[in-house]
Amino acid sequence: MPTCGEFLVKILEAYGVDTIFGIPGVHTVELYRGLPQTRIRHVTPRHEQGAGFMADGYARASGKPGVCFIITGPGMTNIATAMGQAYADSIPMLVISSVNDRTHLGMAQGRLHELPSQRNLIAGVSAFSHTVLDPKQLPEVLARAFAVFSGSRPRPVHIELPLDVITARMTGKAKAWPLPSRPAAEPQLIAAAAKLLKSAKTPLIIAGGGAADAAPGIQKLAETLDAPVFTTINGKGILPPGHKLALAGNLGMDAAQAELEASDVVLAIGTEFGETEMYPAARPVEVAGKLIRIDIDPLQLVNQLPADIAITADSALAVAALNDAVGSTVQSRKGAERAAATRKKITSKLWPACKTHGRLLEVISKALPDVVIAGDQTEPVYASNQTYEAPKPRSYFNSSTGYGTLGYGLPAAIGAKLGQPDRPSVCLIGDGGLQFSLPELASAVEAQVPLAVVIWNNTGYGEIKAYMMERQIPEIGVDIYTPDFVTIASGLGCKAVRPANIAALHKELVQSAKRKVPTVIEIRAGDSLARELAK
Incomplete structure (x- = not known):
């Protein structure tokens, strides 16, 4: 029978994991026993913070969760900063760590790498942190992690395995669980949003990192509505280079704010209007017209800017539904002229x-x-x-x-x-x-x-x-x-x-x-x- 550590890497492979970033330590070596029986590549950074940043870059470029194997104690304190960056930017990252034996948890006996509570340490930089106290729980806990990555706002997940759980024997087949679908938009809200957009005289689209997978649909919608598009830093590339509707700069700039104020309907997709976008001077974002917000995280829809229409949904599904509701008739609203004028003002400053x-x-x-x-x-x-x-x-x-x-x-x-x-x-x-x-x-x-x-x-x-x-x-x-x-x-x-x-x-x-x-x-x-x- 395989150990829990061997079972773990087989399940990861079943979820499509092909790369793991980690530094082996005496508390994690049993996680490595089964790696040669998989197609998973292991990459060894020189610091656990580097492992987290590598997983972050892997996830941003590929769209798949980055995975790390991290030792107890100092490994977790080292990777916490990288998890903080991934948490802030909604990046899927799975951090699997060891922790002391179940009988030693919370005993403060001076064990190697001992912390009062790793879970409490990591709670603020993860969607959730879970201690697997029974090896039979492992498949379900991993399914919860990948459900976060695939069906909700993606953020780091931490799963810790006590040393005696890693070596426990497992039965059954290591396999991935079926994952939940991504949330679709409520039809009545899509209809209301489409009505607003079709009647708008000066629409504007703002697309963030949460809209990356909706790029083709956003380009189509922007061209149909003849609406300028502002993309955040993590949303860059949603419109191809040189597109006539693309804006530049950031929302803290006077010209961008003026465009916001002149827009009678603003459609914001997958963005939190973060101040870190606004270099060199942040300012509160003000929308004079109607605001439609689309985000996979319902809490984000009631954060900073209240929306006239708030749609909790996967961005790609919501934009596809909006395109169907708006139709394909192009409405000329001088979007290219507005975009060019705004770009010129921003560039001049x-x-x-x-x-x-x-x-x-x-x-x-x-x-x-x-x-x-x-x-x-x-x-x-x-x-x-x-x-x-x-x-x-x-x-x-x-x-x-x-x-x-x-x-x-x-x-x-x-x-x-x-x-x-x-x-x-x-x-x-x-x-x-x-x-x-x-x-x-x-x-x-x-x-x-x-x-x-x-x-x-x-x-x-x-x-x-x-x-x-x-x-x-x-x-x-x-x-x-x-x-x-x-x-x-x-x-x-x-x-x-x-x-x-x-x-x-x-x-x-x-x-x-x-x-x-x-x-x-x-x-x-x-x-x-x-x-x-x-x-």
């Missing part, structure tokens, strides 16, 4: 870095078509958030949204490449953020993950320094020592370069997709390449 990093993203996109870009909290990301047009959904994401963690970009880009192996992957990161997760380059070399790591090196925490300067705060702790990234990356087994011009940058980006290890590309603020990008 952008700060100089947006031009520099807009050019950088153009070079990346030209060298690596269909690229997936995972970014950190860094100047190129904040700037690119305003203007970049992703090739498709699930192609551009970063940690400037939601929880806002440094060190995210590199492991997330590794996970993205593993989740979408046929697409090129780029990490966009600063010198400060990279020092949080630099050892993960070794993980990528070991796993033979080709990706480009583009470093914007301004020798410090540049964004925080600027923030302190604006407020006349002494600039303490922001001018940090910056190591030689090219030498370190080379020592870790990567290809590492400092291109002198755009042509050399383009060449290295193209080659990065052909190698079996990461290509680290350092751009120093103020050097010849940075000056050429700024022209």
Whole structure:
């Protein structure tokens, strides 16, 4: 009879899991016993936070839950930050950990990795946390986790297995349970929303990360209604690059707010109107006309902005129903003209870095078509958030949204490449953020993950320094020592370069997709390449 640990990996395989991120420890080795009997690949990060960020990037790029095996105690405290980022951005992540024997739980006897309660620790960054006290419960608890991922607002789930449960013997067949369907919209609400949209003179659509899987339907609906479309950072790619109805910038900008005020009907799909979208200055979002909100989470529909019509549903199902109700007759409302005018106003107010990093993203996109870009909290990301047009959904994401963690970009880009192996992957990161997760380059070399790591090196925490300067705060702790990234990356087994011009940058980006290890590309603020990008 298989152990519970062996049974577990078979069930995961039945749910379609193909990759697990984890660092084996004495408390989790029994979870690994059955892995060779599956087709699941194991990737070893250098820190549990890296494991969580890899799972996050994997999930965002692939649309499937990222899965981690994490040890008791320090493993869980290490991954909590990554779970916080995934929780804030509604990313499906399954964290499976060990915990001390059932007879030792809560006894405070000084056991290895002992915490008073791992579940209490993780409760705030997970949809739920469950301790499997009886091995027979495992299939049902796993089914609950995948039900969260497939049928409700996706967020991390934590399942912990006591050491004596992991080694307990199991009977029966390891199989996936049938999962619930995604919620469809109430027909009466769809009819009411369609009536409002059809009668609108200046409709506007706002699409967030929760609308990623509804992209074709949103494009069709926008073109039928002739409505401009604003996409959040996680919603980038819902409209294809260059689409005449696409807006730029963020909802905190004057021109975007003016468009909101001029719209008599606003349709918001899969977005929470988060303040982290509004760089450099957040402001309350105000909708002057009627507001229709679609979200899979009913609590989100009564958060911040009350809706005139609130529809709890899967975005793709709701948008499909709206398209059927609205029909296919195109109604001219000067949507393209409105979008062009708003884009022009927003572009005219952008700060100089947006031009520099807009050019950088153009070079990346030209060298690596269909690229997936995972970014950190860094100047190129904040700037690119305003203007970049992703090739498709699930192609551009970063940690400037939601929880806002440094060190995210590199492991997330590794996970993205593993989740979408046929697409090129780029990490966009600063010198400060990279020092949080630099050892993960070794993980990528070991796993033979080709990706480009583009470093914007301004020798410090540049964004925080600027923030302190604006407020006349002494600039303490922001001018940090910056190591030689090219030498370190080379020592870790990567290809590492400092291109002198755009042509050399383009060449290295193209080659990065052909190698079996990461290509680290350092751009120093103020050097010849940075000056050429700024022209």
